[in-house]
Amino acid sequence: MNVSRGMLRSLSRQVRCMALEAAPCPKLESPVMVFGRPHLPDAHNELLPKVLSSSDGSWPAFYTSDETNIETLAETLTSPEFEKKLLEEGAVLIQTGLRSYQEFSDLIDEAGWQTRGADDFARSMGARSMTSTCVTSSVRTASDDHHLYTIEPHHEYHTCAFPNNILLFCESCPPSGGEWPVGNGREILKQLRPEVVEKFERLGARYSLFYPSVNSEEGGRYNTWEKNIMPTKDETESYLADRGYTWEWGDNNSLRYWQNFPAVRIHPKTGERVWFNQIHAHHKSFYECHPAFSSIFDTVASKNQWPVDCLYGDGTPIEQETLDHIREVVWKNCIGIHPKPGHLLICDNWLALHGRLSFNDGVRKVYAATTFYEEDDE
Numbered sequence: 001m002n003v004s005r006g007m008l009r010s011l012s013r014q015v016r017c018m019a020l021e022a023a024p025c026p027k028l029e030s031p032v033m034v035f036g037r038p039h040l041p042d043a044h045n046e047l048l049p050k051v052l053s054s055s056d057g058s059w060p061a062f063y064t065s066d067e068t069n070i071e072t073l074a075e076t077l078t079s080p081e082f083e084k085k086l087l088e089e090g091a092v093l094i095q096t097g098l099r100s101y102q103e104f105s106d107l108i109d110e111a112g113w114q115t116r117g118a119d120d121f122a123r124s125m126g127a128r129s130m131t132s133t134c135v136t137s138s139v140r141t142a143s144d145d146h147h148l149y150t151i152e153p154h155h156e157y158h159t160c161a162f163p164n165n166i167l168l169f170c171e172s173c174p175p176s177g178g179e180w181p182v183g184n185g186r187e188i189l190k191q192l193r194p195e196v197v198e199k200f201e202r203l204g205a206r207y208s209l210f211y212p213s214v215n216s217e218e219g220g221r222y223n224t225w226e227k228n229i230m231p232t233k234d235e236t237e238s239y240l241a242d243r244g245y246t247w248e249w250g251d252n253n254s255l256r257y258w259q260n261f262p263a264v265r266i267h268p269k270t271g272e273r274v275w276f277n278q279i280h281a282h283h284k285s286f287y288e289c290h291p292a293f294s295s296i297f298d299t300v301a302s303k304n305q306w307p308v309d310c311l312y313g314d315g316t317p318i319e320q321e322t323l324d325h326i327r328e329v330v331w332k333n334c335i336g337i338h339p340k341p342g343h344l345l346i347c348d349n350w351l352a353l354h355g356r357l358s359f360n361d362g363v364r365k366v367y368a369a370t371t372f373y374e375e376d377d378e
Contacts, residue, residue: 019067019076024057025093028336032179032357039358040150041286047328052181052336052357059335060091060182060345060352068097074110077346086165087269090351091182093337094344101367104169104344105136113371116161131223135367142168142368143356146291152327153183153334153353154281156370158207158261163370164268166349170339174362180345181334183353189264189275191329196322200263200279204313207282208258210305216252222292222307225255254305260313267350268373274350280326283318284309339366 032052037043055062067073073096076082086092098104108115115138131144143151156163168180189197211225212218230236233249240247240257247257263277280286284306287293293300300306311317330353337345347354349370356366 019072020063020065020082020094023062023064025055025060025062025335026337026340027057028052028054028179028338030176032336034331037150037358039146039148039289039291041152041280041283041289042324042327043289045324045327047324048331052179052331052334055335055337059089059184060093060337061085061089062093062095064095065097070098070103070107070110074107074112077107078111078113086346086348087351090184090186091345091347091354093182094346095340096342096344098169098342098344099171101135101139101169101171101365104167104171104367104369105139108138108167108369108371113165113369114374115369115371132368139169139367139369142366147178147360147364148291148358149289150358151356152281152286153181153330153355154278155185155276155353156349157278157282158259161372163349164373165371166347166354167369167371168339168345168347168354169367169369170341170343171365171367172341173339173364173366174359176338177357177359177361178339178364178366179357180337180339181331181353181355181357182337182345182347183330183334183355185275185351185353186272187333188329188353189273191333192275193325196325197264197275199312200277204260205263205277205279206258206260206311206313206315207278208256208309208311210307210309211255212305213253213255216254218252218254218305221296229255265350276350279310279318280323280330282308282310283323285323 033050034040034052035043035046035048035050042048065073067076098107133141133144135141145151156166211223211228212221214224214226225236230239236255237247243259245257245259247255249255261277263275263279264273265276266272267274286308287306288297288301334353334355336357337343339345345354
């Protein structure tokens with residue numbers, strides 16, 4: 001999608017005239033460690049940047065709003081001008097007057113965004129491998145995972161039906177830690193080695209998930225299929241069959257299922273090629289440093305019971321060198337945002353990645369919603 005500078009200035013003026021005022025994106029107040037960070041997947045990969053980059057003020061786009069009327073804010077965020085701006089930037093951060101997840105949920109409802117895909121799971125963003133809690137019909141906690149764990153930058157992907165946008169709202173955050181790494185997907189695709197992209201385009205990527213049963217010895221470890229998918233085997237198999245997965249039942253009623261997906265796809269609005277996948281963030285190494293698995297690492301590894309894993313589409317393992325390279329490029333193209341109360345981060349899920357840095361102290365309440373294009377818009 002080619003947008004001239006003059007058009008961008010015009011879009012900025014039109015957006016500003018409604019309910020938003022453009023401003024430089026806030027910088028990080030202090031350095032945020034990446035390389036060597038405890039409980040970060042592949043933390044000792046020497047290709048990783050030492051620290052997370054801070055915004056130079058230009059990306060992601062940042063707006064402030066004194067608007068307290070949810071109807072007016074919703075009208076602005078659903079305007080053609082704002083939608084064009086989001087497609088151009090990939091990610092937009094807004095300092096809003098929203099104070100609670102309920103007001104965030106009211107905004108989602110007022111905007112009329114479609115919050116479930118045509119084949120989406122009955123529970124909003126259900127069946128994700130990570131832990132989160134549904135708080136309204138369209139909003140979940142962003143993550144309930146251990147606060148010392150860093151969630152790598154990623155796209156929301158196959159387990160929540162390929163949403164087009166993800167919205168993250170901060171109700172409260174500790175004074176340090178818990179930053180959002182926001183990744184520029186366009187730059188990531190440009191900087192990945194051509195031979196890496198070509199191999200994944202040729203073979204695809206195979207995503208697998210493992211769930212123990214709630215009644216098994218492993219049921220209290222993390223997630224179970226009864227809680228995250230459906231409560232019965234028949235319902236679970238129907239869910240998996242409808243979505244094209246292959247599955248098998250294992251010892252103690254455990255479940256493993258998998259499917260191949262392309263690594264590079266065509267953006268449904270702009271028509272551009274995008275690196276849209278979860279190859280690194282769905283690899284078993286995503287959980288190898290997770291606090292929930294530290295005391296049972298050997299057991300889980302010997303039985304290959306990691307919650308997720310990713311292989312090439314032909315079933316062969318992804319080389320460590322390739323994973324290191326992907327993570328290098330992802331982290332080098334991320335900007336750190338320290339969320340403040342009222343911050344609303346809107347990402348085009350095909351163009352931008354999001355994540356969460358670990359934090360030590362304080363209360364962090366961040367909520368998430370996903371939206372989908374209407375079928376006739378695709």
